[in-house]
Amino acid sequence: MTDPILRASGLTRTFYAPRRDIFSRREASFTLHPADIEVAAGSSLGIIGESGSGKSTLARLLLALDTPDAGGLEVAERAVDFRAGAREMRWLRALTGVVLQDPYGSLDPRMSVGRIVGEPLWALDVAGDRRARVREVLARVGLDGAADRYPHEFSGGQRQRIALARALAHRPKILVGDEPLSALDVTVRAQILELLASIRRDEGLTLIMVSHDLGVVQNVCDEVLVMTDGAVVEQGSTREVLSRPAHPYTQKLLSAIPTI
Secondary structure (H helix, E strand, C coil), X not given: CCCEEEEEEEEEEEEECCCCCCCCCCCEXXXXXXXXXXXXXXXXXXXXXXXXXXXXXXXXHHCCCCCCCEEXXXXXXXXXXXXXXXXXXXXXXXXXXXXXXXXXXXXXXXXXXXXXXXXXXXXXXXXXXXXXXXXHHHHHCCCCXXXXXXXXXXXXXXXXXXXXXHHHCCCCCEEEEECCCCCCCHHHHHHHHHHHHHHHHHHCCEEEEEECCHHHHHHHCCEEEEEECCEEEEEEEHHHHHHCCCCHHHHHHHHCCCCC
């Protein structure tokens, strides 16, 4: 088996509701229960569950965009210090790229596409011809010649391609997609899925896909992790889990899929 490029052990996170008054106790509004995850280099993991199950919270912890209450994370055999400053975390930012759910809100409308896509190259001080790399990665996602235009000139699917180009510009080893297809229509979603599969194959990327869409996970991911109420209830190969679910929640999730 390929060595894991990412290993999480016992990651937990609790969020608290605001106090009603200074005398009341803090009450937990959501808790991510201890999560253990291993992702092999070059593989793809799907994290599924209903809205509010903790998928995005877990993804943020795997990207060190939030600090856990307990647990640890190793990426490329290096321990992540969640309390380190931005400069000390540059090694992790160089290894990871992220595509978010909303293609409209995740791009700065005041910046040209070239500046948006090139931002990681300048922020991480990547060596080489950065402008050439921007043109190269835009062409890779099917937007050749778009560098001088602005986000409002593009459709939702094209904006998600811009976001994907930005995530890939610095040549990360791990790509995390947090519901990157849910805001797109079916036809565009299929195009982005095909593009993701092609890029993953050509670049040898490790993919972590957060989704409530079982069809997306089935088509893209080798492994699947099922969450509900902040807990991981089942994980294994996608084929095994989706064809023979062991946990009642996974069975319920699959039974809710409409059939014709």
